Amino acid sequence: MNIILQKSTIKRKSVIQITGSKSESNRLLLLQALYPEFQIENVSNSDDSRLMMNALKSTSEIIDIHHAGTAMRFLTAFFAIQEGREIILTGSDRMKERPIKILVDALQALGAHIEYLENDGYPPLRITGQNLTQSKVSLQANVSSQYISALLLIASKLDNGLELTLEGDITSIPYIKMTLSLLDEIGVKSSFIDNVITIKKNEKKLKAKTLVVESDWSSASYFYSIVALSKEGTEITLSSYKENSLQGDSILADIYVHFGVTTIFSDHSVILKKESHILNPLVLNLQKAPDIAQTIAVTCFALGVSCDLTGLHTLKIKETDRLVALKTEIEKLGGQVTITNNSLQLSEGDTIKKMASIATYNDHRMAMAFAPLALKTELVIENAEVVSKSYPSFWQDLKSIGFKITQ
Incomplete structure (x- = not known):
């Protein structure tokens, strides 16, 4: 099933319950x-x-x-x-x-x-x-x-x-x-x-x-990206999360400060809030949290920020070769990407092509990482049902916060 993500504006405040890690x-x-x-x-x-x-x-x-x-x-x-x-x-x-x-x-x-x-x-x-x-x-x-x-x-x-x-x-x-x-x-x-x-x-x-299983921080990454691409003052509350998480991807709370997203821990939830911020090039070693590389790369592309991501050698043996897949799909949208066996470099730029069709390669994270781009442009996500591998209600949750999605 392919879906069309129309250019969207999300609600100023939203609440999402994310399933266990x-x-x-x-x-x-x-x-x-x-x-x-x-x-x-x-x-x-x-x-x-x-x-x-x-x-x-x-x-x-x-x-x-x-x-x-x-x-x-x-x-x-x-x-x-x-x-x-x-x-x-x-x-x-x-x-x-x-x-x-x-x-x-x-x-x-x-x-x-x-x-x-x-x-x-x-x-x-x-x-x-x-x-x-x-x-x-x-x-x-x-x-x-x-x-x-x-x-x-x-x-x-x-x-x-x-x-x-x-x-x-x-x-x-x-x-x-x-x-x-x-x-x-x-x-x-x-x-x-x-x-x-x-x-x-x-x-x-x-x-x-x-x-009790803590909710999944990898799944939270897509909402960090959405808030980063949203207007100042936008808030999304996600539950259930711990400040002293066992999950390596909880480093998101620190990384997304770079994009103007503040994380507030409150009653087993996190509130993601967009604040005014000056954007700078991002240099990051993701050896300890490689699963959020796709989300971060797409966030940088959407904001026109260059990035140099390293520590990514395990991405080549995932559901697909995620480094090759990222390069291919970001370049469809007008980005310039260079990859090695363990790194990805994205050049600075502000052009995002409209209505590109994003291949997902049987990889749930490809579908979800590119979805936030609908806040900037209209695009197609191919085989969108692949998200069920880790987050079956993903598209419904996006609709609940204001995304316009059609088949």
Whole structure:
């Protein structure tokens, strides 16, 4: 389904309830499968979390997680320790192009039995669950944090726990710390000293408790962009958020000051307010929060501000090559973009072409990152339903604040 976003003006004040974080939800869903003693509230309503939940409950021999990259990584580790069960874990054509060898090698070093069914290093996988007795493994520290978190999530169920050594500079530390914090919340202790993470085997039943998932900061990023492109005095209130968030993307509150957006924390909500501001070129290393790169790049383009974004090497193995996709689509609209394997540079300019048709590449973040441009010009978003991967009610929420959207 393609949609037309007409040039829009949003309400001066709006309130939006955003669903639970996909990152937190998927971690807690896996932990709940290992430790049924605790309950979860405000679970993400995203496709990815729904697929994760269904896979964990499934009794089928073939489990298809479609485009859900987090689920592929986490479930590979989960099924590796399900003794006596053999499954085939597969996904979409794009998923079969996304590497998983680093995680499989680490699990095999711990004693897992995993085979590649098509191309070496890529899904689909045949996983025969068994008791893993080895406890020490090393990974390059600059790999996707999802590989690291997958190992940490199962660590307390391994016979001898886990000692994970990260070699080199660590990418996405906030996501690793999120995993360790959630383990701590349910009662699983860990240590993270220098580049070594240690988790002991859990010998006791955990205390029953209910954990409430914080709303998704990645989803909040699109509203930061909308406020940045809006008139002075515009306010959007988003819930439910914590000032001491576990999510790396909460750095948005600091980054968007650059665009004149002030963040006020109040009663589990954030109020985003546009204030007068002088715009300057943006230089930013997003190694710790790469998922908000698309939103920031489009915000800069819409405001005519140059940017130099680095730390983006993991974007090349997402739902699409996000760096190439950003360059292609921003240039359709009249921007000038240069990319490398880990960076994006956008030149300053104030020309935005009208009625460009934005391809989304089966990538939810492409659709949502470009949507705020409707405050500047009319545009088409192709395959707009892709937003359901992380934010199914996105288009309805935009309409509620004043966006004009037609099919």
